[in-house]
Amino acid sequence: MTEEIVAASGNAGKIREIEEIFGGVRVIPMREAGFDGEIEETGSSFRENALIKATAVCKRLGRPALADDSGLCVDFLGGAPGIYSARFSGGDDEENRKLLLARMKGAHDRRAHFECAVCLCLPDGRTLFGTGRTDGRILEEERGTHGFGYDPLFFSDDLEKSFGEASDEEKNRVSHRARALHDLTGKLGLLK
Ligand code: IMP
Numbered sequence: 001m002t003e004e005i006v007a008a009s010g011n012a013g014k015i016r017e018i019e020e021i022f023g024g025v026r027v028i029p030m031r032e033a034g035f036d037g038e039i040e041e042t043g044s045s046f047r048e049n050a051l052i053k054a055t056a057v058c059k060r061l062g063r064p065a066l067a068d069d070s071g072l073c074v075d076f077l078g079g080a081p082g083i084y085s086a087r088f089s090g091g092d093d094e095e096n097r098k099l100l101l102a103r104m105k106g107a108h109d110r111r112a113h114f115e116c117a118v119c120l121c122l123p124d125g126r127t128l129f130g131t132g133r134t135d136g137r138i139l140e141e142e143r144g145t146h147g148f149g150y151d152p153l154f155f156s157d158d159l160e161k162s163f164g165e166a167s168d169e170e171k172n173r174v175s176h177r178a179r180a181l182h183d184l185t186g187k188l189g190l191l192k
Contacts, residue, residue, distance in 0.1 A: 005120070006033040008053040008067035017172055018066065021181040027066070030057050046070060046083060046117035047129060058121035070116035070176055072150045074100070074138060076107040082115075085149070093149050100138065100153060110137040112154065116176035118184050128187055132179025134158065147171065 004026045007015050012029075019027045039056045043049040046069045053067035071085030081088040081100075089099040104110065118130045135157045142152035144164025151171075152164030158174040159166050172178050 004028060004063065006030050006035070006057055006061055006063050006065045008035075008039065008057045008065055013168070014068070014177070017177065018181060020172075021178065021185060030061075030065075033057075033061055033063065035060055041069065041083070043069075044083070046115055047119070047131070049083060050117040050119035050129070051121075051127065054119040054121035054127070058123060062123050064120065064122050066118060066120050068116055068118045068177060068180065070114060070180075072100075072112060072114055072154070074104070074110075074112040076109045076111075077103060097142065097150060097153055100150065101141075104138050104140075107138075110139075112136060112138050114150075114154070114176040116180040118177075118180045120184060122191070126191060128184060128191060130180040130182070130184025130187065132176045132181070132183055134174050134176045134179065136163075 006028050007018060008030050009015065010029050010031055015027050015029055035057050039053050041049045041052065043052050049069035050067045054065045057065035071082050073079045073082050089095040113133045113135045115133045120128045136155050139153050139155050139162060142164060143162040144152050146166060147163050152162055154163045156163055156174060159170055163171055
């Protein structure tokens with residue numbers, strides 16, 4: 001297919017994970033590849049946002065680009081914060097977690113899942129998507145300090161511990177992002 005992909009992200013952890021799962025493909029952060037613009041996530045789904053980001057980078061640079069979009073969907077909150085996960089409280093990760101705990105106060109149904117969509121865009125206009133999810137529930141207080149975002153509040157059904165208590169390796173085995181990337185790599189043959 002291609003030996004180099006530009007990632008529409010600057011997050012070193014994500015880039016390492018993409019390289020591991022794509023095996024043999026060099027993943028270049030978009031800033032290093034010469035993309036210095038901001039991309040507005042104006043889509044109404046994870047899939048649309050991933051498409052917007054991948055297409056923006058691919059079109060500007062004329063190189064294959066990969067983007068992901070993800071978030072936390074809580075049943076009791078009707079799927080919120082969803083695509084607004086990063087901007088839920090208007091503050092940082094800690095404030096987002098505080099707001100989530102406040103909204104979940106007294107809730108018996110604490111089921112939730114992380115969802116991720118990845119999109120690969122090629123200069124000839126072809127696009128390929130992968131999706132993944134991982135299920136769990138929202139704890140009543142934080143457990144563990146690993147990870148980022150909502151990790152300390154998310155008790156994983158697969159790991160039987162919170163993502164905040166899991167090592168990177170454990171989380172990457174079951175994460176929504178890893179599952180979406182595997183889903184995408186399984187479809188790469190469709191591009192040939
Ligand atoms: P992005 O897709 O990396 O921009 O993530 C959007 C937001 O969703 C993040 O800022 C986090 O709040 C939340 N999020 C996505 N994936 C995870 C995860 O694996 N752990 C914790 N929070 C996450």
